[in-house]
Amino acid sequence: MIRASFLDMAARCLHLAALLSFFSGALPFPLGPETGKSPTCGYESCHATQPDMLNVHLVPHTHDDVGWLKTVDQYFYGDRNDIQHAGVQYILDSVVDQLLKNPDRRFIYVETAFFYRWWRQQSSSMKQTVKQLVEEGRLEFVNGGWCMSDEATTHYSSVIDQMTLGLRFLNETFGLCGRPRVAWHIDPFGHAREHASMFAQMGYDGFFFGRLDYQDRSLRMATKEQELLWRASESLTPPMADLFTGILPNGYNPPTGFCWDQSCDDPPIRDDPELEDYNVDDVVNRFVAIANSQSMVYKTNHIIMTMGSDFQYENANLWYKNLDKLIRYVNAEQADGGKVNVLYSTPSCYLQELHRANRTWALKTDDFFPYADAPHDFWTGYFTSRPALKRYERISNSNLQTCNQLEVLGGPDSRKGPFGEGDSQTLKEAMAVAQHHDAVSGTEKQHVANDYARRLANGWQRCQVLVSNSLAALSGSTAERIYCDNLNISVCPLTEASKKFSVNVYNPLARPVSYPVRLPVNGSSYEVKDANGKPVDCQVLPVSSSTKEVRRSRGYALRELLFQVEAPPLGFTTSSVSLLKDGPPPASPSPRTPTSIQNKFLRVTFDPDTGLLSGLSNLETKQSIKLTQNFYWYNASDGNNTHSNQPSGAYIFRPNSSTPFIISSSAKTESIQGVVVQEVRQVFSPWVSQVVRLYSDRRELELEWTVGPVPIGDDLGKEVITRFDTSIKTSEYFYTDSNGREMLRRRKDFRPSWTLRQSEPIAGNYYPINSRAFIKDEEDQLTVVTDRSQGGGSIHNGSLEIMLHRRLLYDDVRGVAEPLNETSDIFPEGLVVRGGILLSLQPPPRAADAHRPLAQQVVLQPLLSFTEGELHPDTRLEFSGLQAALPPAVHLLTLTQWDEDSLLLRLEHQFQTGESKVNSEPVTVNLQKMFSTLKLLGVSEMNLSANQWKDEMKRFDWTPQTGEKPLLKEFQERSVWEATLRPMEIRTFLLRVR
Numbered sequence: 001m002i003r004a005s006f007l008d009m010a011a012r013c014l015h016l017a018a019l020l021s022f023f024s025g026a027l028p029f030p031l032g033p034e035t036g037k038s039p040t041c042g043y044e045s046c047h048a049t050q051p052d053m054l055n056v057h058l059v060p061h062t063h064d065d066v067g068w069l070k071t072v073d074q075y076f077y078g079d080r081n082d083i084q085h086a087g088v089q090y091i092l093d094s095v096v097d098q099l100l101k102n103p104d105r106r107f108i109y110v111e112t113a114f115f116y117r118w119w120r121q122q123s124s125s126m127k128q129t130v131k132q133l134v135e136e137g138r139l140e141f142v143n144g145g146w147c148m149s150d151e152a153t154t155h156y157s158s159v160i161d162q163m164t165l166g167l168r169f170l171n172e173t174f175g176l177c178g179r180p181r182v183a184w185h186i187d188p189f190g191h192a193r194e195h196a197s198m199f200a201q202m203g204y205d206g207f208f209f210g211r212l213d214y215q216d217r218s219l220r221m222a223t224k225e226q227e228l229l230w231r232a233s234e235s236l237t238p239p240m241a242d243l244f245t246g247i248l249p250n251g252y253n254p255p256t257g258f259c260w261d262q263s264c265d266d267p268p269i270r271d272d273p274e275l276e277d278y279n280v281d282d283v284v285n286r287f288v289a290i291a292n293s294q295s296m297v298y299k300t301n302h303i304i305m306t307m308g309s310d311f312q313y314e315n316a317n318l319w320y321k322n323l324d325k326l327i328r329y330v331n332a333e334q335a336d337g338g339k340v341n342v343l344y345s346t347p348s349c350y351l352q353e354l355h356r357a358n359r360t361w362a363l364k365t366d367d368f369f370p371y372a373d374a375p376h377d378f379w380t381g382y383f384t385s386r387p388a389l390k391r392y393e394r395i396s397n398s399n400l401q402t403c404n405q406l407e408v409l410g411g412p413d414s415r416k417g418p419f420g421e422g423d424s425q426t427l428k429e430a431m432a433v434a435q436h437h438d439a440v441s442g443t444e445k446q447h448v449a450n451d452y453a454r455r456l457a458n459g460w461q462r463c464q465v466l467v468s469n470s471l472a473a474l475s476g477s478t479a480e481r482i483y484c485d486n487l488n489i490s491v492c493p494l495t496e497a498s499k500k501f502s503v504n505v506y507n508p509l510a511r512p513v514s515y516p517v518r519l520p521v522n523g524s525s526y527e528v529k530d531a532n533g534k535p536v537d538c539q540v541l542p543v544s545s546s547t548k549e550v551r552r553s554r555g556y557a558l559r560e561l562l563f564q565v566e567a568p569p570l571g572f573t574t575s576s577v578s579l580l581k582d583g584p585p586p587a588s589p590s591p592r593t594p595t596s597i598q599n600k601f602l603r604v605t606f607d608p609d610t611g612l613l614s615g616l617s618n619l620e621t622k623q624s625i626k627l628t629q630n631f632y633w634y635n636a637s638d639g640n641n642t643h644s645n646q647p648s649g650a651y652i653f654r655p656n657s658s659t660p661f662i663i664s665s666s667a668k669t670e671s672i673q674g675v676v677v678q679e680v681r682q683v684f685s686p687w688v689s690q691v692v693r694l695y696s697d698r699r700e701l702e703l704e705w706t707v708g709p710v711p712i713g714d715d716l717g718k719e720v721i722t723r724f725d726t727s728i729k730t731s732e733y734f735y736t737d738s739n740g741r742e743m744l745r746r747r748k749d750f751r752p753s754w755t756l757r758q759s760e761p762i763a764g765n766y767y768p769i770n771s772r773a774f775i776k777d778e779e780d781q782l783t784v785v786t787d788r789s790q791g792g793g794s795i796h797n798g799s800l801e802i803m804l805h806r807r808l809l810y811d812d813v814r815g816v817a818e819p820l821n822e823t824s825d826i827f828p829e830g831l832v833v834r835g836g837i838l839l840s841l842q843p844p845p846r847a848a849d850a851h852r853p854l855a856q857q858v859v860l861q862p863l864l865s866f867t868e869g870e871l872h873p874d875t876r877l878e879f880s881g882l883q884a885a886l887p888p889a890v891h892l893l894t895l896t897q898w899d900e901d902s903l904l905l906r907l908e909h910q911f912q913t914g915e916s917k918v919n920s921e922p923v924t925v926n927l928q929k930m931f932s933t934l935k936l937l938g939v940s941e942m943n944l945s946a947n948q949w950k951d952e953m954k955r956f957d958w959t960p961q962t963g964e965k966p967l968l969k970e971f972q973e974r975s976v977w978e979a980t981l982r983p984m985e986i987r988t989f990l991l992r993v994r
């Protein structure tokens with residue numbers, strides 16, 4: 001418990017504080033009240049095994065989705081059992097009861113969102129009982145995040161946050177015995193390398209999952225490589241991102257014939273010879289046969305069986321009564337030479353035996369996307385499913401990070417201030433729930449999707465109060481602050497009506513950004529002044545007809561006011577806007593397609609006949625490519641096909657043909673030129689339009705697409721894509737990010753670690769794009785930065801396509817039992833979705849310097865708030881929480897209040913090794929010189945999920961088949977305040993502040 005480094009007191013004030021509270025009676029690990037023994041949780045609590053036998057680890061478990069067919073709270077209570085019989089509260093009640101009946105029994109619990117709900121409702125004696133079960137290792141937490149996150153469509157910052165939330169609750173409730181050793185993603189539909197990297201950095205000893213491509217699985221079974229060592233980063237020094245990974249034998253279900261839940265029909269063990277149908281011999285023989293055959297496809301004399309499934313153990317007696325008997329009768333055979341030993345176990349006990357086996361393991365460096373469970377069943381549709389929810393989730397993360405930062409910067413007044421009581425916790429929990437593998441993935445029922453969105457909206461309401469309080473404290477103005485959440489469709493009642501108002505732009509990035517502000521207005525001429533009272537260039541242009549169509553009756557602005565704001569790092573700037581009485585009238589659009597538009601950095605050319613993009617040139621680097629872009633739709637399979645009856649649905653993408661339909665070979669265009677922006681507005685059809693925007697001071701091109709309502713009058717489901725066809729010689733390669741971090745190389749009809757038999761030429765070449773993708777050759781790299789997670793592929797040389805929207809008429813028989821056919825009150829005829837894509841053209845060696853910061857800028861976007869009229873002259877118009885911008889390689893990932901007097905800070909090196917000539921070097925930041933208003937008293941480093949001190953982080957070491965055993969080198973820093981970050985490294989600090 002006490003570590004040598006503990007003595008370094010000055011540097012470790014927090015540890016000192018922890019030590020003091022330890023001695024003042026707040027024992028982190030209360031002794032078991034009945035046994036009086038010290039805790040024996042973790043690896044110590046595992047049952048003994050038999051070295052000369054086949055050991056079968058039975059893992060009783062339940063898989064509890066944090067929302068899917070029912071909402072998270074319906075699942076908790078067991079409400080709406082007409083939709084699906086499932087009640088998590090009863091599961092936990094029943095399991096605790098049954099664990100108490102036999103100390104050999106084990107259970108693992110995974111989803112802290114549910115456990116937290118249950119725990120709050122327990123009596124103190126029940127809490128004491130459960131603590132004892134945890135301390136004795138009989139109830140063990142695995143994974144332990146708020147939910148079991150999706151891996152394809154989540155952004156790393158939100159995954160880290162949701163893990164931190166769940167693991168913190170477990171630590172605070174159960175101490176060390178509550179720290180999970182194993183990551184457990186038994187259901188997500190494909191596995192991201194970045195998730196493995198994060199789990200390694202969170203201190204997990206191993207990782208288990210259930211789903212991988214069926215071809216990959218059968219090869220791994222043949223070669224006994226279902227257990228492997230995943231090296232999950234090209235930049236982090238091994239073993240920092242090495243994660244032992246096990247593929248479970250049967251998804252996460254029990255072996256055939258051995259499901260004893262109330263939801264199953266397998267025969268119970270009938271062991272009274274006096275009664276009818278005695279079946280012990282039959283059960284034992286069947287079980288031993290299954291165990292022996294399973295052991296043929298794994299390396300050691302230990303195998304694991306997952307005894308449970310979705311929402312099982314509501315009446316845990318059924319399971320445990322039969323498992324007790326199974327163990328007794330199979331092990332009884334040992335007296336007659338039986339070689340199978342069955343035991344109650346947990347994933348960590350199983351992992352410990354694999355570790356003890358001291359073997360070498362196959363090394364894997366790519367990922368597990370895409371996932372197919374049959375030749376025509378590629379789970380690549382959910383990369384795009386519910387694009388509006390995916391965008392709302394992403395923007396909610398931006399709002400949450402701003403809320404967290406302003407809670408710190410504004411001090412205690414932000415939680416309780418002139419605008420009432422606000423909090424960040426509600427949005428933290430809503431975001432954590434939204435990371436679930438049926439939430440942001442878009443694979444839930446419609447009413448559940450609505451519930452996720454409602455939670456995010458509630459959370460944002462609570463944060464708005466906090467943000468208003470904080471900005472009042474920082475600016476000294478208590479003027480009412482208005483937020484406009486619908487600026488993307490030009491709706492903001494205040495700016496539409498006001499003659500004089502101010503705009504506060506808060507920038508959550510740790511570097512200054514130049515941000516184009518675009519506001520709905522009704523006047524024709526305005527004056528805009530920056531925080532120093534200096535007039536800035538502004539432009540008024542008419543609201544487009546497609547914006548009017550999509551906003552419907554929600555706003556009435558005729559025009560948009562545009563100007564550029566320079567926002568300081570981790571701070572705000574305030575601009576004032578006044579209507580001019582007799583300014584010049586705004587220019588009206590020209591009905592011609594310009595042959596080109598350009599600024600200092602870029603030239604964009606158009607084909608005047610079709611109105612389509614035709615080329616892109618970077619004027620600084622003198623590069624030029626041919627580039628055409630258009631919109632298409634794949635005809636979704638309805639299931640009536642020769643090869644398979646699999647339709648396209650929420651999970652699965654299965655086009656009927658590899659050739660998509662073109663929506664229109666030409667676009668009707670109009671264009672607008674001005675000092676801030678040049679726009680070419682393209683209308684492709686009544687349901688597809690786009691604005692091509694080139695801002696005068698930006699190096700990238702913005703494409704704002706609007707798609708919907710997708711017509712289904714022809715009874716055809718449609719999967720809408722945009723495709724860029726370029727002169728870049730891609731030789732079948734393209735690149736996508738993994739959860740927004742490291743880039744992975746993809747190749748058409750190819751998997752890096754096994755020989756693919758391709759059976760779906762489009763869907764089998766789709767990959768998740770979280771924040772960006774690119775294609776390149778020696779000279780040119782075209783990077784596409786997206787504003788949400790989407791699916792995409794490179795089907796032809798030089799081409800990159802992104803799926804934007806999907807509207808489907810059939811369910812894809814993976815359980816959700818609804819076609820993905822989104823409508824809403826405002827769009828009863830089908831959802832309209834609008835989004836943005838940024839295009840950047842750079843020479844490959846310089847491209848990362850552009851796209852890394854660009855992608856962060858889209859993820860963490862400025863928050864705009866408005867005040868009506870003139871501001872009080874004493875109002876502080878500009879503020880930065882930093883003494884200076886952080887170096888370009890460093891991203892401030894997390895700044896959030898931890899408790900009364902400490903903060904959690906995460907700093908990230910945002911470049912990969914070798915990716916950038918200038919930025920891929922280690923960089924040192926002095927924490928004490930970072931913040932402008934915070935006085936730091938102490939610092940302690942933690943693991944990535946902030947549930948363990950960094951210097952206590954000891955993970956199992958594993959040897960890859962290559963033989964080399966990596967040893968982690970310790971870096972000595974000159975001072976505790978100096979943090980050196982190496983490429984792709986994230987460091988997590990707990991800072992004590994005054």
Ligand SMILES: *[C@@H]1O[C@H](CO)[C@@H](O)[C@H](O)[C@H]1NC(C)=O
Pocket residue numbers: 358
């Ligand atoms: C593991 O195996 C290696 C080589 O095979 C051996 O040198 C080492 O002593 C073994 N370690 C343990 C703990 O058995």
Ligand SMILES: *[C@@H]1O[C@H](CO)[C@@H](O)[C@H](O)[C@H]1NC(C)=O
Pocket residue numbers: 018028171172175946947948949
């Ligand atoms: C775990 O929780 C205990 C009790 O609240 C706290 O004292 C300790 O600092 C926490 N550990 C970590 C690593 O956060």
Ligand SMILES: [Zn+2]
Pocket residue numbers: 063064065187188437
């Ligand atoms: Zn699930």
